[in-house]
Amino acid sequence: MSLAAGTHYLAIPGPSVIPDAVLRAMHRPAPNIYTGELREVVDSLLPDLRWVARTRHHVAIYIANGHGAWEAALANVFSRGERALSLSTGVFADGWADMAEAMGIAVDRLDFGKRAAIDLARVEERLAADTAHEIRAVMCVQVDTASSVKNDIAGLRAALDRVGHPALLMVDCIACLGVDPFEMDDWGVDVMVTGSQKGLMTPPGLSFVFFNGKADAARDRADCVTRYWDWRPRVEPQGFYQFFCGTAPTHHIYGLRAALDLMKAEGLERIWERHAILASAVWAAVDAWGAAGPLELNIREARLRSHAVTALRIGAPHGTALRNWVSENAGVTLGIGLGMASPDDPNSDGFFRIGHMGHVNAQMVMGALGSIGAGLAALDIPHGRGALDAAAEVLAGGAQGGRGGARA
Numbered sequence: 001m002s003l004a005a006g007t008h009y010l011a012i013p014g015p016s017v018i019p020d021a022v023l024r025a026m027h028r029p030a031p032n033i034y035t036g037e038l039r040e041v042v043d044s045l046l047p048d049l050r051w052v053a054r055t056r057h058h059v060a061i062y063i064a065n066g067h068g069a070w071e072a073a074l075a076n077v078f079s080r081g082e083r084a085l086s087l088s089t090g091v092f093a094d095g096w097a098d099m100a101e102a103m104g105i106a107v108d109r110l111d112f113g114k115r116a117a118i119d120l121a122r123v124e125e126r127l128a129a130d131t132a133h134e135i136r137a138v139m140c141v142q143v144d145t146a147s148s149v150k151n152d153i154a155g156l157r158a159a160l161d162r163v164g165h166p167a168l169l170m171v172d173c174i175a176c177l178g179v180d181p182f183e184m185d186d187w188g189v190d191v192m193v194t195g196s197q198k199g200l201m202t203p204p205g206l207s208f209v210f211f212n213g214k215a216d217a218a219r220d221r222a223d224c225v226t227r228y229w230d231w232r233p234r235v236e237p238q239g240f241y242q243f244f245c246g247t248a249p250t251h252h253i254y255g256l257r258a259a260l261d262l263m264k265a266e267g268l269e270r271i272w273e274r275h276a277i278l279a280s281a282v283w284a285a286v287d288a289w290g291a292a293g294p295l296e297l298n299i300r301e302a303r304l305r306s307h308a309v310t311a312l313r314i315g316a317p318h319g320t321a322l323r324n325w326v327s328e329n330a331g332v333t334l335g336i337g338l339g340m341a342s343p344d345d346p347n348s349d350g351f352f353r354i355g356h357m358g359h360v361n362a363q364m365v366m367g368a369l370g371s372i373g374a375g376l377a378a379l380d381i382p383h384g385r386g387a388l389d390a391a392a393e394v395l396a397g398g399a400q401g402g403r404g405g406a407r408a
Ligand SMILES: *Cc1c(COP(=O)(O)O)cnc(C)c1O
Pocket: 014, 065, 066, 067, 068, 092, 141, 143, 144, 145, 172, 173, 174, 175, 176, 195, 204
């Protein structure tokens, strides 16, 4: 029989679990969009969004998913025919690059595969060769949600600076803002895009483009910009109707306010630390299972792994079989393998992902891991012992009053 009745855990890498406080904040009649409380709530969001991104610069809010923020960011800095350098470490940088090409931007791509981070030496070499400075922007993801690799953004800025290249640094933090540490200003990021539905714990439908003065100067001559995506009116809260280019996303505003309140109450460093410990617990369990079976972490080096999502390899057809088993029998939905298809495995059945971003705590992670353990046993997939003990050890070391310092 199925044991799935009860609270379901959507352990996919976005949309993430929505806190009850966010759902409650959204459960209200439609407010007036011209005057009153809503405007004050919007005003209150801006400093808190900057706080999450660690920036003193601008943030434009769009009623769109992450793809909308991608297009907005491109539209404000490029003219048709200009050149970008895209750094691919999985799936999402290519999606952004494809969008740029569709807008008439010439994109050079460096591909680092699906199990590795950006190789900064290769980037530096490519930038040094661009002596005419034709490359207007370097585009990448901080975390690729398909491979679960985390790139070194500060290192990328250092590479640009070492060769004295003036290109803008544009980073997609959709998977990992409010999860993995990110420092927009300290790391010299010029444009950062993110969405509401992952680390920010709010339903999909809002996205954000953060940009500094250097990026805004590019806006002066960018001929890709169109009225809707123009970021300039969106940083002038005086014109409230222009600010959203139409009706405000009323209920998302209340939901995001509640989500940011949760984040401010916990503190950004503590949020980062919680995710680091929970992710380390997942990795410890997988290492134990993988000691005697096919399961393995897609990213071998711990320092290159995101704390938002873990991509796993288990061999076809086990990935899909395991996902189905835990969903039907244990009430946990795991993420599909994304972008990992090969001739031997055309549907990525040998892969799955565990999302552990946002409103996630120790018992949820242990529940997901225990369910996966039950699925491995039920499906007779070979696996090593002691995975839950290994995860519990990590939690014991990381939790308050624990022994401390146990995490990788
Ligand atoms: C989820 C995600 C996107 C796409 O966001 P949508 O809201 O689905 O458009 C882009 N980049 C990364 C890194 C993501 O994780």
